[in-house]
Amino acid sequence: MAMKITTISIAFFLIYFSLPPLSTAFVPQDNYLISCGSSANTTADNRIFVGDLSKPGSVSLSSARVFTSASSYEFNIKKIGKHLVRLHFSPFNSGNHNLNHANFSVLANGFSILSNYGVKHTVIKEFIMMVNVVDFEIEFVPMSLLGFAFVNAIEVFSAPDDLIFDYGAKLIGPNGLQEFKNISEQVLETVYRINVGGSKLTPFNDTLWRTWTSDEDFLVLKSAAKIASTTHTPNYQKGGASREIAPDNVYMTAQQMNKDNLSLALMFNITWEFPVGSGVARYFVRLHFCDIVSKSLNQLYFNVFINGFIAYKDLDLSTLTFHLLASPYYIDFAVDSDSSGVVRISVGPSELSTSLGKNAILNGVEIMKMVNFVGAETQSKKISIGVLVGSIVGGLSFLCLLVLALLVILRCRKQKKKPKPAESMGWTSLRVGSLHSRLSEGTTLASPGPNGYLGLKISFAEIQVATNNFDQNLIIGSGGFGTVYKGVLNENTKVAVKRGVPGSRQGLPEFQSEITVLSKIRHHHLVSLVGYCEEQSEMILVYEYMEKGPLKNHLYGSGLPPMSGPCLNETHVLCARPAVDPLLTREQVNLAEWAIEWQQKGRLDQIIDPYLTGKIRPSSLKKFGDTAEKCVAEYGVDRPTMGDVLWNLEYALQLQETRSQRELHEDSGISGSGVVPKLPSSSVGTGGDSGGSEVFSQLLNSEGR
Missing domain, CATH: 1.10.510 (Transferase(Phosphotransferase); domain 1)
Known part of the structure; x- marks a missing residue:
């Protein structure tokens, strides 16, 4: 049996919008808050939960809906996209039904998000998932004929567009850092949401009504950390984190290195361990940063480690936040669990730090399990x-x-006349030249001058013309940074245009590094950087177009003829x-x-x-x-x-x-x-x-x- 959740939401919206806003709050287009087992409305965290009336095949216990057979709720979705789904469970003994004995599964549009689930204490199970249908169904299925399922409350609401991007996360493991794509295809179950250096935050203090817990119980060595805090509101800016990513209080507190503890050497890490169980699984990890400890720019450099692997080396937040201190920023990772059964996160000083500036910080941590990730589960230990x-x-x-x-190569070159030093290894010295030089003739690109990289800038209008306004038919590839288009600049120069996700700050370090490095060097084995565009919140890189594709395609994985002997x-x-x-x-x-x-x-x-x-x-x-x-x-x-x-x-x-x-x-x-x-x-x-x-x-x- 299914209940349609449609008309009851109208009454909710009328009541909800009459309440005074706590701040410039996020208003989801889909927003269903259901008080299960109740015919009356309930207020919690300044929100109205609407009673679900009666349901066939179920029992109402005033604050819970008990299902004796498979039963579901159906929600009418107005906005296709990422949604947050929260299921509230609080078991109690009602006489006929001791909810501690429930054993059931929960399916979202036919996909199992909880399997053989038993609830022994009050808990909220939160999931972030793609909802791409108009009728969204959550079904509760008892595991036996005489068994039952229950739920106390349900939340289903639209997630902000910038909450999680498809691209930008890095997969960490023995193979180093790799791009992790299509995160929207993953069903994410929240395991931990941590306010590092701060106290517990309730849904009342969060624009997405999330709960953030303190990090104190997860610190491996408490004496290595020292709380840092500020009373100033974070400097939010476009391209960084927003209040929907994490509330003010997360970015206003942090843990830093406790250099006052004389028993510790100057070079040490702060480490947190988060138990996740011994099963094979992959986790989405989001780390939150806000430099509230530095007195000046480019003062704080530190390294980040996850499960012992280097996740970010020589992290300089002032560079990533457009040279602004106390500006919120976050970085996403994916990591596989190991035999230890924990996810370990560490921060420590970089070798680039000065002796007085050696420090490392962390403001917040989110760990989410990829519920529908099956790649790791099908691999044997071998x-x-x-x-x-x-x-x-x-x-x-x-x-x-x-x-x-x-x-x-050295042997061959030794037999030839010794070339000039600038050419001995195939490198071409740079000289200032026209931006749209004919690359086929080997003309070098403009190098940075007194005005930085202005000589490499290409207007957004030029790129629109070159790609026929980003014509889908001109797409030649995609990667962690974004989509790549084939284009022709105004001097008939064929180029590859790599466009980052518009408005996204994901991939910003790669964007800056590409410009910095490739604008300074030129080599016949490296694709040349023609220019870049950063107008209208765009991050676009323009490269020399390679007619024959990448070397990888000629080595393996394609139908191309083999390379010569x-x-x-x-x-x-x-x-x-x-x-x-x-x-x-x-x-x-x-x-x-x-x-x-x-x-x-x-x-x-x-x-x-x-x-x-x-x-x-x-x-x-x-x-x-x-x-x-x-x-x-x-x-x-x-x-x-x-x-x-x-x-x-x-x-x-x-x-x-x-x-x-x-x-x-x-x-x-x-x-x-x-x-x-x-x-x-x-x-x-x-x-x-x-x-x-x-x-x-x-x-x-x-x-x-």
Whole structure:
């Protein structure tokens, strides 16, 4: 049986809007507040909860609605988009029904948000979810024929448009920081909402009627933290946080490093641990910041860690908040739970801090579980470990390949006439020039002058013309920052236009970094920055258009023809696939794990790029495999140094280039220290050229390390 929640909302709105506003409050377009099991209206936190009248298949207990069979509420949705759903549970014994014995599930539009749920104490379960239908249903289902479900109150209301963005969050883990996209597809269940450094905040003090608890019980070492507070209202500004993101009181208090405690060294972190359970899950983490401790700009630099991984290095809030102190800001992350069963958040001073300015702050924390995230739940422990190992070996392999390519380039260049210093590594020195220079002729872009990066500015009107007002047919890609369009500037220069989410402050650090870095350098292997636009709250970057697409598409994951056999001045690619590919079969998901199995069978040749089959000498491939295997040894003492890795890669390259007596001794493998006999290059080499040995001799001595 279902109850339509439509006409009763009209009476609610008439009463609600007659109340004096607490502040410039957020007014949701959809706003349903239901007092379940009651025929009368109830006031709570200065809001009117409307009685739900009677419902077939249910029992009214004055302050609760008890369901003896599956039953639902239906809400008429006026605004499609993100909504907050709160379910209030407060069990009590009514004689016929002891609500502590209830066991039930709750579904939102057919999706289970609570499963086999039993309530032992008063609790509010809050969810943030996308509602993309006009008729939104919340169904309560008892888990047995003689069982029952109950609920005391229900809230369903529209969320502010800027509460959560699809893009901008960073996924933290062993693979480093990665973009986490399409957050709107996730159903988020609030686990913690913390007012760091402050007291508990009730819904009366929050424009979205949220409860914020104190952080005191979650501090690992209380003596490491010291409360900071201010009586001044935060400096809210467009592009930063708003009162809907968090109330004033969250940004007016913080925890900072307790440098007054002489038992603590100057370099230490403040750490909080939030228990989340031992199950495999992914969490959305939002950290709130407001610099209320600094006396001047660019004084506070600190690092942020989540579960031991670096989440933000050298965070300078004054830069992110457009050079304004005490301005609220927040940063979003996604993180997978680990075996500890807690989410650990730490802040500590950066190496960029001065001795007097060493400090770190945190104002607020929100942790939400991704209820419908299934990626982690389908992975076995073996694959989870494999992903970690794969990340390590993938990174090391890439580094090794990069170093190998660099050495080959150096060898080739040594045989040529020594070029000018500015050109020796392929870099082009910058000079002031026209913004719309013809990139195909290698003309460099304008470098920052006395007026900053004004020479790179492109008007929003120009970009609208170049992209046919952001024509959907011109979209060529998307990423964490936003959507990328193909465009043509007024001098027939083809460009790629990367547009951030309009009005959003997400991605601001990347936006600023791209301008700062790419405007100063030019390299034939790097896409060039043509210009940028920051008008009308837009964050737009304009790049040189690459006709043939990114290098990744030519290496793997597309139907493009394979790259040619590599020459000495080109980078070698061995397996032509990503380090981790969850779309493959279980045994092949992790490249490192898969490769080690074949390496131990002595058949590494079975997994290399099929276009390289028969072109790699077995001795060279074996040396390469032995080196990679040593690099991922469980104990650090068993792993070779970087100098040893470089030497062995050089040795593998020499084995590939020429046959020699050294091949007869290949069975010796890598020694315990990871070192092969260090013979002069000329003994196995290429016409007596010892260029490679000269490079390695510098890397392998104590100064080189």
